[in-house]
Amino acid sequence: xxxxxxxxxxxxxxxxxxxxxxxxxxxxxxxxxxxxxxxxxxxxxxxxxxxxxxxxxxxxxxxxxxxxxxxxxxxxxxxxxxxxxxxxxxxxxxxxxxxxxxxxxxxxxxxxxxxxxxxxxxxxxxxxxxxxxxxxxxxxxxxxxxxxxxxxxxxxxxxxxxxxxxxxxxxxxxxxxxx
Amino acid sequence: xxxxxxxxxxxxxxxxxxxxxxxxxxxxxxxxxxxxxxxxxxxxxxxxxxxxxxxxxxxxxxxxxxxxxxxxxxxxxxxxxxxxxxxxxxxxxxxxxxxxxxxxxxxxxxxxxxxxxxxxxxxxxxxxxxxxxxxxxxxxxxxxxxxxxxxxxxxxxxxxxxxxxxxxxxxxxxxxxxxxxxxxxxxxxxxxxxxxxxxxxxxxxxxxxxxxxxxxxxxxxxxxxxxxxxxxxxxxxxxxxxxxxxxxxxxxxxxxxxxxxxxxxxxxxxxxxxxxxxxxxxxxxxxxxxxxxxxxxxxxxxxxxxxxxxxxxxxxxxxxxxxxxxxxxxxxxxxxxxxxxxxxxxxxxxxxxxxxxxxxxxxxxxxxxxxxxxxxxxxxxxxxxxxxxxx
Numbered sequence: 102x103x104x105x106x107x108x109x110x111x112x113x114x115x116x117x118x119x120x121x122x123x124x125x126x127x128x129x130x131x132x133x134x135x136x137x138x139x140x141x142x143x144x145x146x147x148x149x150x151x152x153x154x155x156x157x158x159x160x161x162x163x164x165x166x167x168x169x170x171x172x173x174x175x176x177x178x179x180x181x182x183x184x185x186x187x188x189x190x191x192x193x194x195x196x197x198x199x200x201x202x203x204x205x206x207x208x209x210x211x212x213x214x215x216x217x218x219x220x221x222x223x224x225x226x227x228x229x230x231x232x233x234x235x236x237x238x239x240x241x242x243x244x245x246x247x248x249x250x251x252x253x254x255x256x257x258x259x260x261x262x263x264x265x266x267x268x269x270x271x272x273x274x275x276x277x278x279x280x
Numbered sequence: 281x282x283x284x285x286x287x288x289x290x291x292x293x294x295x296x297x298x299x300x301x302x303x304x305x306x307x308x309x310x311x312x313x314x315x316x317x318x319x320x321x322x323x324x325x326x327x328x329x330x331x332x333x334x335x336x337x338x339x340x341x342x343x344x345x346x347x348x349x350x351x352x353x354x355x356x357x358x359x360x361x362x363x364x365x366x367x368x369x370x371x372x373x374x375x376x377x378x379x380x381x382x383x384x385x386x387x388x389x390x391x392x393x394x395x396x397x398x399x400x401x402x403x404x405x406x407x408x409x410x411x412x413x414x415x416x417x418x419x420x421x422x423x424x425x426x427x428x429x430x431x432x433x434x435x436x437x438x439x440x441x442x443x444x445x446x447x448x449x450x451x452x453x454x455x456x457x458x459x460x461x462x463x464x465x466x467x468x469x470x471x472x473x474x475x476x477x478x479x480x481x482x483x484x485x486x487x488x489x490x491x492x493x494x495x496x497x498x499x500x501x502x503x504x505x506x507x508x509x510x511x512x513x514x515x516x517x518x519x520x521x522x523x524x525x526x527x528x529x530x531x532x533x534x535x536x537x538x539x540x541x542x543x544x545x546x547x548x549x550x551x552x553x554x555x556x557x558x559x560x561x562x563x564x565x566x567x568x569x570x571x572x573x574x575x576x577x578x579x580x581x582x583x584x585x586x587x588x589x590x591x592x593x594x595x596x597x598x599x600x601x602x603x604x605x606x607x608x609x610x611x612x613x614x615x616x617x618x619x620x621x622x623x624x625x626x627x628x629x630x631x632x633x634x635x636x637x638x639x640x641x642x643x644x645x646x647x648x649x650x651x652x653x654x655x656x657x658x659x660x661x662x663x664x665x666x667x668x669x670x671x
Binding site: 113116117120121124125128129132138142145146149150153154158161163164201204205207208209211212213215216217219220231232235236237262265266269 | 284285287288289291292293295296297316320323324327330331333334336337339340342345346348349350352353354588592595635
């Protein structure tokens with residue numbers, strides 16, 4: 102007797118949202134292992150495909166991200182033999198398969214993700230101001246660069262900070278659960 | 281685990297707008313833990329690293345990459361055809377691991393289900409707002425107008441925000457109640473900016489405006505609170521057996537009268553829990569902790585939990601872990617409209633685990649339960665009967 106079972110209606114739309122939010126982070130995460138943006142994009146893509154094909158259910162995005170980070174790391178370590186990077190003095194600069202390296206990379210990605218997703222939510226002018234300020238530009242330099250008055254820069258900056266604070270307050274759902 | 285999440289938050293705040301004293305202390309404690317932490321921190325806040333990150337990130341073309349992936353995931357049809365001899369084993373595993381599922385070949389049962397399909401529906405019912413003076417306002421999203429007028433002012437259907445014509449009325453602490461029926465959900469905004477996500481079969485009594493030295497609401501049922509920060513005005517959620525006191529944070533309170541216990545799960549921030557006789561026993565919760573109070577045994581338990589499990593309802597899911605059938609049906613009964621009977625005690629005790637999507641048909645769920653071959657099920661109209669399998 103044959104019964105047809107449709108297992109797990111995988112929602113492509115949800116997957117696309119996750120991809121849009123999280124693909125850049127994963128690429129940059131991998132790039133720290135490989136130092137090659139194109140190869141990193143390939144590895145990131147492969148990780149997403151494995152997530153899609155995975156027969157597990159992930160009941161939260163945190164768990165999906167955990168899976169993605171782990172899968173990406175495993176692909177890096179399997180495909181690239183050197184797991185130790187040495188500098189000119191033959192000192193071990195970083196040990197690619199170490200847990201600390203993994204943890205540090207995740208923290209770096211997740212921290213910048215918070216910073217950038219918060220900034221992304223700002224209005225275009227405010228966003229430019231904050232990005233310039235992150236690059237070390239002072240108010241006067243920003244005013245010159247954007248062709249607006251210093252007062253405008255100050256006002257927009259203040260408002261932007263208020264908004265950023267409230268965006269970061271909702272951060273919880275962006276962050277991966279580590280182990 | 282929680283520590284790493286916190287560090288990301290602290291460092292991102294430092295990068296964007298700096299930290300206050302208590303945050304600086306927290307960060308310093310983490311920095312003192314190891315040299316790696318210090319090295320990592322210095323790297324993350326350095327302008328050059330942030331610049332480099334920004335450049336690399338802006339070079340990534342998400343759309344182009346999505347197109348490539350989309351082809352690869354669409355190339356195979358998502359249909360698995362299996363020849364099954366032992367339906368029970370396979371389906372039990374599926375019930376445990378898959379979020380949305382249904383059986384296609386239900387020849388014998390099709391007759392019942394074709395008729396029954398119209399009868400038991402999943403949630404979509406609308407909430408009702410009961411104003412202080414007794415007026416009842418329907419908050420259904422189906423209505424064409426977003427705002428409803430009543431004698432004293434205007435109500436916004438989407439958020440239950442009430443604007444009173446007479447401003448004086450809004451300064452006195454008068455209470456409105458929002459009632460969410462079986463099968464409904466509602467997102468409410470309070471006058472201080474607090475957002476409350478209300479689950480089915482729940483009622484929340486809240487003041488029109490917060491006056492005085494605290495903000496108090498009364499809950500019967502389940503709701504998820506995102507309380508607007510105000511250190512001067514503590515926010516208190518009162519339910520029959522437990523009071524939750526916060527200044528600004530996120531937490532979930534489950535206090536259904538037909539449950540044996542009240543559960544408060546803390547997602548972020550800090551809360552004080554008051555429970556026990558006269559609500560005098562006080563406990564402070566930390567994030568990811570849950571306080572459970574059982575009024576029968578007068579016992580309060582505080583435990584670290586998987587927060588996602590207790591807030592899955594907000595994402596439109598029911599999650600069960602080794603739960604008794606009777607408890608599962610009780611939870612489903614707050615969403616789907618049906619009556620349930622158990623032929624005998626043993627049927628109530630059968631355990632299941634799994635994820636169910638809220639908008640899934642209850643018939644699919646029942647079919648899978650049946651397929652486990654642990655019991656038989658009969659559905660007649662709105663009544664579901666579980667019968668012990670005779671062997």
